[in-house]
Amino acid sequence: MRPLTPKQRRFVEALPTAKSGLDAAIKAGYDLSRCSDPNDMAHVIASENIRKPAIQRALKEINEMSKFAAVLSLAQRKERLSKLSLAEPRSHDPIRAIDILNKMDDVYTQHVSLSIERPLRSYSPEELRALLTRMEPAIEGEVQEQPDA
Numbered sequence: 782m783r784p785l786t787p788k789q790r791r792f793v794e795a796l797p798t799a800k801s802g803l804d805a806a807i808k809a810g811y812d813l814s815r816c817s818d819p820n821d822m823a824h825v826i827a828s829e830n831i832r833k834p835a836i837q838r839a840l841k842e843i844n845e846m847s848k849f850a851a852v853l854s855l856a857q858r859k860e861r862l863s864k865l866s867l868a869e870p871r872s873h874d875p876i877r878a879i880d881i882l883n884k885m886d887d888v889y890t891q892h893v894s895l896s897i898e899r900p901l902r903s904y905s906p907e908e909l910r911a912l913l914t915r916m917e918p919a920i921e922g923e924v925q926e927q928p929d930a
Contacts, residue, residue, distance in 0.1 A: 785835055792830050793839040802827025859885060 785793065791809035799805035806813075806823040813819035830836050859882060866878035883889060897904075897912065904912070 783835060785839055789830060789833070789836055790839070792827075793836055793843065796840065797843060802831060806830070
């Protein structure tokens with residue numbers, strides 16, 4: 782497939798914000814001065830352009846990129862929330878912003894690890910109960926120091 786011409790590229794770039802295909806063709810710089818009816822010619826150009834596979838592909842790419850451009854990255858969200866947390870309390874809720882930042886950074890989550898020597902299926906019901914008993918303090922939120930191995 783051939784690449785877009787400069788006018789086609791401008792047409793593709795103008796189309797998302799243009800009022801119509803006619804408007805996009807005019808903004809793209811197609812020469813309509815020699816036509817008896819410039820508006821009809823712009824409609825024809827827009828109609829032909831929209832049917833071209835290369836232009837359809839370019840429009841699809843722009844549409845996909847715009848989906849991601851509207852979403853803040855994790856770093857951008859953290860920066861925005863950090864600014865809100867330092868802002869005037871009457872205009873924003875700094876405590877809420879800090880809470881959201883803490884949740885994003887997993888500050889409130891206690892990570893618990895348990896290593897077992899063999900597959901769980903090989904444990905008897907009594908052994909499984911004993912494992913659960915050892916895990917209860919961590920499940921209940923109690924901090925328990927691990928013995929040195």
